[in-house]
Amino acid sequence: MLQAARRPKLEKLWDLVDEYLHNDTESIMRSMADHFEYTLARNKWNLAPQSLFQAAAYSLRDRMIEWWNDTQEYFYDQDSKRAYYMSIEFLMGRTLTNALISTGLLSPYYEALKEFGENLETIADLEHDAGLGSGGLGRLAACFLDSLATLNYPAWGYGIRYKYGQFKQNIVRGYQVETPDFWLESGNPWEIPRQDIVYKVGMYGSVQYVTRSDGSLAVKWEPGHCVGAVAYDTPIPGFNTKNTLSLRLWSSKPLVDMNPEELKADPWDMLRQNQADEEITSVLYPKADSDSGKELRLKQQYFFSCATLQDIIRRFKKSNRPFAEFPDKVAIQLNDTHPTVSVPELMRILVDEESLPWDQAWAITTKTFGFTNHTVLPEALEKWSVPMFAHLLPRHMQIVFEINHRFLEEVKVKFDCSPEVISRLSIIEESNPQQIRMANLAIVGSHTVNGVARIHSEILQQSVFADWHRLWPGKIINITNGVTPRRWLYCCNPTLSSAVTKQLGGNAWVTDLSLLKDLRSHITQEFLRDVREANKVAKERLRKYVSKLTNGAVDLDTSSLFDTQVKRIHEYKRQLMNILGVIHRYQCLKALTPTERSQQVKRTHIFAGKAAASYQQAKAVIKLINTVADVVNSDPQTKDFLTVVFLPNYSVSLAELIVPATDLSEHISTAGTEASGTSNMKFAMNAGLIIGTLDGANVEIVEACGQENHFIFGATAPEVDKLRAERQSVAIDQRLYNVLISIERGDFGASSNYRWLIDPLWQGNDYYCVAHDFPLYLEAQQCVDADWRTPDVWAHKTVLTMFGMGTFSSDHSIHQYARNIWNIKPARMPTEHITTV
Ligand code: RUG
Numbered sequence: 140m141l142q143a144a145r146r147p148k149l150e151k152l153w154d155l156v157d158e159y160l161h162n163d164t165e166s167i168m169r170s171m172a173d174h175f176e177y178t179l180a181r182n183k184w185n186l187a188p189q190s191l192f193q194a195a196a197y198s199l200r201d202r203m204i205e206w207w208n209d210t211q212e213y214f215y216d217q218d219s220k221r222a223y224y225m226s227i228e229f230l231m232g233r234t235l236t237n238a239l240i241s242t243g244l245l246s247p248y249y250e251a252l253k254e255f256g257e258n259l260e261t262i263a264d265l266e267h268d269a270g271l272g273s274g275g276l277g278r279l280a281a282c283f284l285d286s287l288a289t290l291n292y293p294a295w296g297y298g299i300r301y302k303y304g305q306f307k308q309n310i311v312r313g314y315q316v317e318t319p320d321f322w323l324e325s326g327n328p329w330e331i332p333r334q335d336i337v338y339k340v341g342m343y344g345s346v347q348y349v350t351r352s353d354g355s356l357a358v359k360w361e362p363g364h365c366v367g368a369v370a371y372d373t374p375i376p377g378f379n380t381k382n383t384l385s386l387r388l389w390s391s392k393p394l395v396d397m398n399p400e401e402l403k404a405d406p407w408d409m410l411r412q413n414q415a416d417e418e419i420t421s422v423l424y425p426k427a428d429s430d431s432g433k434e435l436r437l438k439q440q441y442f443f444s445c446a447t448l449q450d451i452i453r454r455f456k457k458s459n460r461p462f463a464e465f466p467d468k469v470a471i472q473l474n475d476t477h478p479t480v481s482v483p484e485l486m487r488i489l490v491d492e493e494s495l496p497w498d499q500a501w502a503i504t505t506k507t508f509g510f511t512n513h514t515v516l517p518e519a520l521e522k523w524s525v526p527m528f529a530h531l532l533p534r535h536m537q538i539v540f541e542i543n544h545r546f547l548e549e550v551k552v553k554f555d556c557s558p559e560v561i562s563r564l565s566i567i568e569e570s571n572p573q574q575i576r577m578a579n580l581a582i583v584g585s586h587t588v589n590g591v592a593r594i595h596s597e598i599l600q601q602s603v604f605a606d607w608h609r610l611w612p613g614k615i616i617n618i619t620n621g622v623t624p625r626r627w628l629y630c631c632n633p634t635l636s637s638a639v640t641k642q643l644g645g646n647a648w649v650t651d652l653s654l655l656k657d658l659r660s661h662i663t664q665e666f667l668r669d670v671r672e673a674n675k676v677a678k679e680r681l682r683k684y685v686s687k688l689t690n691g692a693v694d695l696d697t698s699s700l701f702d703t704q705v706k707r708i709h710e711y712k713r714q715l716m717n718i719l720g721v722i723h724r725y726q727c728l729k730a731l732t733p734t735e736r737s738q739q740v741k742r743t744h745i746f747a748g749k750a751a752a753s754y755q756q757a758k759a760v761i762k763l764i765n766t767v768a769d770v771v772n773s774d775p776q777t778k779d780f781l782t783v784v785f786l787p788n789y790s791v792s793l794a795e796l797i798v799p800a801t802d803l804s805e806h807i808s809t810a811g812t813e814a815s816g817t818s819n820m821k822f823a824m825n826a827g828l829i830i831g832t833l834d835g836a837n838v839e840i841v842e843a844c845g846q847e848n849h850f851i852f853g854a855t856a857p858e859v860d861k862l863r864a865e866r867q868s869v870a871i872d873q874r875l876y877n878v879l880i881s882i883e884r885g886d887f888g889a890s891s892n893y894r895w896l897i898d899p900l901w902q903g904n905d906y907y908c909v910a911h912d913f914p915l916y917l918e919a920q921q922c923v924d925a926d927w928r929t930p931d932v933w934a935h936k937t938v939l940t941m942f943g944m945g946t947f948s949s950d951h952s953i954h955q956y957a958r959n960i961w962n963i964k965p966a967r968m969p970t971e972h973i974t975t976v
Contacts, residue, residue: 167244170201171198179194199248206242206376206381206383213966220293221293222471222472223297224474225444227299227439232270234329237626269327271388282623283949285626288380289382289950293966302323305320305423306318307320308789315761329374340391341364341445342364343362343530343533345360360487366442368390370450372388379650391416391418391420420442441532462489462503473585474511476577476581477521479578482583487538489503509585509587510582511618525575543583564610582607587960589618592815593619594833600615618959621947627798632677638673642669652944655942655943671934673799673826674800682695705747706789708750708760709754711907716916718764720917720920722882724920729774733776755895768784770887771783798827801825807912813834819835823941828933829940832851843945849940852916854912862911879901882897
């Protein structure tokens with residue numbers, strides 16, 4: 140325990156507490172037994188597996204809390220500048236195994252659970268995924284937290300504690316059916332509810348003008364309604380360090396005393412109002428197809444921004460520094476535009492509450508925020524209607540108009556911009572009704588904007604945000620995404636990890652992935668064997684999972700090539716092209732003689748991913764994949780050579796099973812559409828090869844691992860632009876024609892199910908260039924087959940790939956954020972070294 144001298148009277152007590160938390164097997168068993176009895180109120184001798192999981196989690200949380208408290212105290216002592224990562228999504232997955240590995244407590248917990256008659260793996264499987272995100276953006280945030288803790292950076296994650304994560308995906312007769320994901324059903328042992336940390340969040344109301352004591356005029360927002368934001372903290376352990384960070388998630392609750400007007404109202408109305416307040420943090424991405432849905436989304440964003448800023452400012456104020464020093468102590472990262480309302484909120488606090496002059500407040504604000512853009516798709520760039528925004532946040536609306544006015548004045552004076560450029564730069568879009576362009580607000584309000592892969596950042600600079608790039612060259616930078624090698628290799632692929640550790644003579648690579656590159660020049664036969672073995676083990680694990688899932692109906696052939704595409708289902712990601720390719724393969728197999736068929740490469744095509752509930756095209760793709768699976772898997776002529784599976788309810792833990800078992804993963808988005816992708820990194824880190832386009836991080840991955848080791852095809856981003864600009868109609872390749880005709884014929888159920896997908900192809904209305912890239916895709920798949928037939932070639936490629944992945948660790952990205960955006964330094968607690976297993 141740190142700083143014992145500060146509180147000599149308590150020294151004894153603190154020593155006692157420390158002593159209590161010993162980490163040998165027996166002490167851990169004791170802690171677990173205590174939690175059984177006192178936290179879970181269970182009979183000590185009735186060790187139900189779910190309770191064992193909870194007891195293990197609570198006892199581990201105790202240990203992390205101790206380290207977390209020490210870490211916070213250390214950061215205060217060091218007066219460290221902190222980074223705050225604000226994200227509407229944190230896709231954490233499960234915690235137990237990762238936390239045990241990070242804290243170095245895997246062994247004693249393994250033993251303790253054995254003593255209790257259970258196996259760690261079985262117990263870990265009982266944990267419900269924390270699915271507070273929908274895809275790459277949320278998982279990136281989770282990887283970044285792991286890296287921040289591991290690298291000892293002083294940082295916090297801030298987000299929302301949704302009661303329901305992303306929906307649970309069920310597949311019923313091939314269709315996606317959504318049901319709520321009540322992830323808190325069995326409680327969440329990792330979180331610490333902080334009923335003492337509650338902030339008031341105002342909404343609606345009006346703006347008043349009041350006279351200050353010095354006679355000057357001030358603006359005061361009188362909210363019409365207030366809700367409470369309660370903090371829930373989850374400790375985030377670093378690997379091989381005692382530094383432990385916190386993810387603080389906000390939950391909404393009614394604040395009746397704060398709304399005296401409402402006390403007079405009908406109690407039933409009050410009850411409904413209370414329920415509405417609680418609903419603010421009920422679901423991730425409320426349906427936005429109605430005005431009330433849109434307002435709820437904005438409310439969520441403001442609620443989370445307002446509570447977070449109050450918390451950050453409270454912490455800052457403890458140091459008694461003037462606000463001018465705020466950016467020296469605070470860096471806030473806006474992960475996408477969702478937290479962008481923080482910009483006018485900070486301005487409101489500084490100007491209205493702290494009485495700072497506008498210019499000074501603006502300088503502080505823009506030195507504090509950084510903004511990460513994750514998409515170039517126009518439909519994904521958020522906009523809020525001005526009337527709705529003004530109704531919910533009247534004072535913020537004024538501030539946004541003022542920011543925009545001053546910004547455009549500056550632009551007009553300093554730069555010779557045409558009216559068209561001015562109208563593109565404006566934060567306000569002059570549509571009916573007017574819209575607030577949140578990306579523009581985020582760019583104006585931040586000192587640095589970053590894209591998430593080199594090609595993506597170039598597209599931002601040259602096209603999507605080109606006006607800004609001309610205005611402020613150097614403001615838009617690139618920091619390529621990364622993934623944590625702890626979860627995505629060390630934990631999810633223990634056999635391969637052991638092989639790497641053996642090869643490198645230690646596990647230093649877990650926190651320094653660049654060490655892998657040293658292995659590129661001397662690949663041993665032994666290592667190649669180990670990699671094959673690891674792949675076999677992982678495939679067998681997945682086979683068992685699928686067999687259980689399908690009640691034995693699908694038994695994957697582990698000697699076949701596992702070809703995987705797992706990610707959100709979206710037209711730009713082109714799962715459609717993949718399944719059309721599978722149909723083509725099926726047709727080819729059918730046309731062969733049995734002897735010829737037996738000479739073909741055996742394949743298993745694995746799909747997983749959720750479609751947004753209202754996205755018809757994406758849902759039709761899921762139906763098509765499932766129907767093709769039904770047909771192909773039950774065809775006696777082909778079933779031994781081709782298997783198709785759609786694994787429902789894609790999640791972090793499902794990815795942990797699939798990634799190590801995959802031979803080839805598909806990252807085949809239309810070039811210029813995928814900002815980065817991060818699953819490409821996970822697969823390659825696990826020695827999987829990539830079939831993909833020159834899009835997102837694929838570009839850098841194949842550059843680092845050798846393009847000759849991967850299967851790259853398709854139009855490049857400039858070619859896609861040209862195809863679109865010239866509206867070139869692409870002749871339908873004969874093979875694609877045959878596939879489409881087969882769908883039309885009803886070979887895969889009623890073709891009316893797929894009109895959304897195939898009509899645009901027939902009509903040449905093919906925005907995502909599926910028809911153009913299809914023949915090139917088939918050729919690339921032929922190259923895959925050819926390499927697979929020569930196992931040595933394949934094995935070499937996989938190993939070269941893995942060894943090239945050193946820079947795709949999220950540690951690498953976080954170092955760049957720390958240096959180039961946040962200006963923060965590591966602050967490792969000077970505690971004794973801990974050894975992780
Ligand atoms: O689609 C992008 C991925 O390409 C990227 O890897 C990931 C993390 O940067 O973010 C994804 N993303 C984009 N998720 N939501 C959006 C919409 O803004």
